[in-house]
Structures are given as structure tokens and as C-alpha cells.
Amino acid sequence: MHETIFALSTGGLPSGVAVIRLSGPATAHVLTAMAGPLPRPRRAALRTIRHLSGERLDQGLVLFFPGPASFTGEDCGELHLHGGRAVVTAVLDCLGGFATLRAADAGEFSRRAFSQGKLDLVEVEGLADLLAAETEMQRRLASEHAAGGLSEIYQGWARRLTHARAMIEAELDFADEEDVPGSVADRIWPDMASLGLEIDHHLAGAATAAIIRDGFRIVIAGAPNAGKSSLLNALAKREIAIVTEIAGTTRDILEVDLSLAGFIVKLFDTAGLRETEDRVEREGIRRARSAMEEADLILLLADHPQGFDQELMHDERVVAVGTKLDQDTALWDRSAAEVLISTRSGEGLDALIQAIERRLPQLQPGALALPSRRRHQDLLRQCAGHVQDGLAAAPLGLDLQAEHLRLAQEALGRLTGRIDVENLLDVIFSEFCIGK
Numbered sequence: 001m002h003e004t005i006f007a008l009s010t011g012g013l014p015s016g017v018a019v020i021r022l023s024g025p026a027t028a029h030v031l032t033a034m035a036g037p038l039p040r041p042r043r044a045a046l047r048t049i050r051h052l053s054g055e056r057l058d059q060g061l062v063l064f065f066p067g068p069a070s071f072t073g074e075d076c077g078e079l080h081l082h083g084g085r086a087v088v089t090a091v092l093d094c095l096g097g098f099a100t101l102r103a104a105d106a107g108e109f110s111r112r113a114f115s116q117g118k119l120d121l122v123e124v125e126g127l128a129d130l131l132a133a134e135t136e137m138q139r140r141l142a143s144e145h146a147a148g149g150l151s152e153i154y155q156g157w158a159r160r161l162t163h164a165r166a167m168i169e170a171e172l173d174f175a176d177e178e179d180v181p182g183s184v185a186d187r188i189w190p191d192m193a194s195l196g197l198e199i200d201h202h203l204a205g206a207a208t209a210a211i212i213r214d215g216f217r218i219v220i221a222g223a224p225n226a227g228k229s230s231l232l233n234a235l236a237k238r239e240i241a242i243v244t245e246i247a248g249t250t251r252d253i254l255e256v257d258l259s260l261a262g263f264i265v266k267l268f269d270t271a272g273l274r275e276t277e278d279r280v281e282r283e284g285i286r287r288a289r290s291a292m293e294e295a296d297l298i299l300l301l302a303d304h305p306q307g308f309d310q311e312l313m314h315d316e317r318v319v320a321v322g323t324k325l326d327q328d329t330a331l332w333d334r335s336a337a338e339v340l341i342s343t344r345s346g347e348g349l350d351a352l353i354q355a356i357e358r359r360l361p362q363l364q365p366g367a368l369a370l371p372s373r374r375r376h377q378d379l380l381r382q383c384a385g386h387v388q389d390g391l392a393a394a395p396l397g398l399d400l401q402a403e404h405l406r407l408a409q410e411a412l413g414r415l416t417g418r419i420d421v422e423n424l425l426d427v428i429f430s431e432f433c434i435g436k
């Protein structure tokens with residue numbers, strides 16, 4: 001990488017401070033030309049920043065990160081300027097005047113960090129997710145990924161595959177040498193079987209990751225007039241849905257996004273469920289049922305104890321909610337409802353929110369190494385599949401089994417972007433004393 005790149009790394013102007021980053025071999029020269037002697041590595045120094053003509057552009061903090069101990073792995077620099085539009089424009093213009101410099105493309109700093117081996121693909125994706133994160137859970141998930149929590153797991157798996165392949169290679173190539181243990185199968189296949197299980201278990205976390213990324217889907221359902229739209233409005237604290245005393249008011253699905261316990265919660269109001277000849281209402285009910293199929297949680301509402309659809313009560317995603325508690329408290333005594341609410345008095349709404357929070361994924365600290373992207377899930381499934389094929393190919397011989405393990409490792413390599421061509425023989429020689 002011979003070009004040196006620069007970019008304004010902070011957001012909209014004007015701002016309190018604006019940071020311009022540089023990366024590449026000309027960094028030290030450019031910093032010296034514009035701001036005098038280089039500061040000590042990775043220490044901020046207050047400097048007058050000047051145009052090459054000597055004209056003063058700003059007074060700001062200057063940092064120098066000599067490679068490879070920098071974000072990109074190359075020499076990096078930073079200019080922390082006053083965040084005025086003209087200040088930033090003047091400095092960017094000056095940088096653009098150096099023949100060795102050019103403006104960075106989107107993502108180019110991270111791309112260089114990847115090429116220099118500072119970040120793998122999963123970490124780069126985590127970094128992108130971190131910048132996009134809007135909820136606390138999204139931040140925690142992305143932060144875990146960007147900091148290498150997932151990569152560490154995948155590297156551990158890749159190492160085990162390398163080890164297994166090395167053992168097989170040793171048996172195939174050096175079977176007549178004394179120091180090579182006779183049967184590799186005894187030693188590596190149990191580990192490969194447990195690797196397969198670990199990957200499957202890891203993949204099960206994809207559902208939680210999807211909830212963190214895309215939101216927890218709650219569908220409000222129940223008989224017409226039960227108070228569904230009133231509940232949507234109460235939880236959203238806005239008059240979003242039309243509420244009338246006419247049964248069959250809601251037809252289209254209405255959606256609001258709430259933030260609950262650090263999760264995005266997508267709340268859907270649906271048409272009341274009943275038999276009807278009205279074509280428009282029937283279409284609304286069809287949409288309600290399809291929304292319920294996709295739901296993570298269903299709030300099933302009824303304004304009297306007999307109003308709950310018994311079939312739906314068996315669905316484990318259902319929370320039975322009795323409504324209009326202000327009208328007749330005695331009505332609800334010993335009913336099947338888990339929560340009783342009144343949107344008119346506000347009673348029970350906190351208890352309902354708590355009941356919802358109890359059903360959100362419960363994440364232990366450190367349990368955030370979840371495969372969050374489709375890309376991760378596809379490659380992990382391929383990897384686990386090849387491991388299984390490797391195990392199943394036992395009757396066909398070690399050669400074939402080894403090939404399946406190679407494919408499994410290749411899938412992991414594509415996942416992290418690190419197709420480490422670790423020499424199998426290196427592993428073999430470091431573990432045995434062949435030839436002594």
C-alpha cells in the first residue's frame with residue numbers, strides 16, 4: 001500500500017472538534033510539514049497547523065501512531081481541529097495539495113486494517129454494526145464482535161481443524177514411522193464430533209442475534225373491540241391507531257417501534273379475529289394471522305374471561321391480557337389472564353411491560369458472541385456440514401475424511417477472511433519428533 005489517505009473522520013460540521021485521520025507512508029512527512037516536529041508516538045501535542053505557505057490554519061492537537069501499532073497497521077496521524085466548516089475545508093485543501101496524498105474512499109481505513117491483519121472480516125463487520133447501533137443491545141453485540149469475541153471462537157475452531165488434519169496427514173504420510181501414534185481416529189474424531197455440536201449450539205444463538213439486530217416482534221391480537229388499538233396507543237404514548245366502539249375498526253396492520261430494556265420492540269396492532277363476510281375485514285384478519293405466525297410474542301387480548309381463543313392459549317408465545325379492568329374488576333377474578341390492564345386508567349400497564357421484559361432474551365454478560373449475520377450463519381452451517389461429512393466418511397478412508405475437514409476449514413477461513421495457509425507439516429513436526 002503506497003498511497004497515503006486522509007479523511008474527516010468526525011460527523012457533521014460545525015462541531016466542537018473535528019478529527020482528520022491519515023494513514024500511509026507519507027503520514028510523518030505531512031504532519032511535520034504542517035505542524036512541526038512529530039509528537040511522541042501516540043501522545044497528543046498542541047501545535048499550530050500551517051499551510052505550506054506558512055499561513056496559520058488552526059491550532060489543534062496532533063497525534064502520530066507509527067505502524068504497525070496503529071489502527072490500520074500503517075503509519076497513522078490525526079489532526080484534531082476546531083470543528084468549523086472553513087477550518088476543516090482549509091486543512092483538507094492543504095492535505096489535497098500533497099502529491100502523495102489522496103482522499104480516502106468509504107471504509108478504506110478499515111479495509112487497510114483488514115489487509116494489514118489488524119482486523120478480520122467478522123471484526124470489520126462488528127465495527128460497521130457498532131457505528132450503526134441504535135440500541136443498548138445492538139451496541140453490546142457489535143462491540144463484542146468488533147473486539148474479537150467471535151473471531152476468537154472461530155480461530156479456536158480453525159486450530160482444531162488444522163490439528164486434526166495434521167494428524168491425518170501424519171498417519172497417511174508417515175504411518176511406518178515409530179513415533180506417529182497408530183490410530184488418529186481415536187484421538188481426533190471425538191473432538192471433531194464435539195466441534196460439530198459446538199457449531200450447532202453456536203448457530204442456535206442466531207435467533208437471539210436476529211432479535212437484537214431487527215427487533216423483538218410483538219403482535220397484539222384478539223377479538224374485535226377488545227381494546228387492541230387502545231393498547232398500541234397507550235404503549236406508544238401517541239394516538240396512532242383509530243379507536244372506536246365499533247367492532248372491526250382496525251383492518252390494516254399498524255406498527256410502532258418501542259425501546260424496551262435495550263431492545264427494539266416492534267409492536268403490531270391487528271384486526272380483531274372473528275368470522276365475517278366483509279371482504280375488507282377478512283383480508284385484515286388474514287394479515288393478522290400471518291403477523292401472528294411471525295411474532296416473537298403475542299399479546300392476546302379479551303375484555304371478558306370467555307373472550308380468549310382457547311386454541312391460541314396453548315401457543316407458548318401467548319400472553320393472555322384481560323382488558324378494560326376499570327369497567328368491572330370482579331369480572332376478572334380467577335380468570336386465565338396473566339395480566340389485567342385498563343388503558344383508560346393506566347392500571348396494569350407497568351405489569352404488562354414487565355411481563356414483556358421477562359420474555360425478551362435474557363443475556364448473560366459475555367453471552368454476546370452470537371452469529372448475527374446471514375453470511376456468518378451460512379458459512380457456519382457449511383462448516384458444520386463438512387465436519388459431519390468428515391465423520392460420516394469413516395468407511396471411505398482417511399483421505400476422503402481429510403478432504404471434508406479441509407472444506408470445513410475453508411468455510412471458517414471465508415468467515416474470518418483469514419485463509420491461513422498454516423503449513424500442516426509445521427504442525428506435525430512441532431507435535432512429533434519424526435526423524436528426531
Ligand SMILES: Nc1nc2c(c(=O)[nH]1)N(C=O)[C@@H](CNc1ccc(C(=O)N[C@@H](CCC(=O)O)C(=O)O)cc1)CN2
Pocket residue numbers: 019065068069070071078118
Ligand atoms: N481519536 C481517535 N479515537 C478513536 C479512534 C481513532 O482512530 N482515533 N478509533 C478508531 O477506530 C477508535 C479506537 N480504536 C483504535 C484501535 C486501535 C488503535 C491502535 O493504535 N492500535 C494499536 C496499538 C494498541 C495499543 O496501544 O495497545 C495496535 O493495535 O497495534 C487506536 C484506536 C475509537 N476512538
Ligand SMILES: Nc1nc2c(ncn2[C@@H]2O[C@H](COP(=O)(O)OP(=O)(O)OP(=O)(O)O)[C@@H](O)[C@H]2O)c(=O)[nH]1
Pocket residue numbers: 223224225226227228229230231242243244245246247248249250251270271272273323324325326327341342343344345
Ligand atoms: N372502559 C374502557 N374502555 C376501553 C378500554 N380500552 C378500550 N376501550 C374501549 O373499547 C372500544 C374498542 O377499543 P379499540 O381499542 O378500538 O379495540 P380494538 O380491539 O382495537 O378493536 P378492533 O380494531 O375493532 O378489533 C373503544 O370504545 C375504546 O374506547 C379500557 O381500558 N377501558
Ligand SMILES: [Mg+2]
Pocket residue numbers: 228229230241242249250269270272
Ligand atoms: Mg383496533
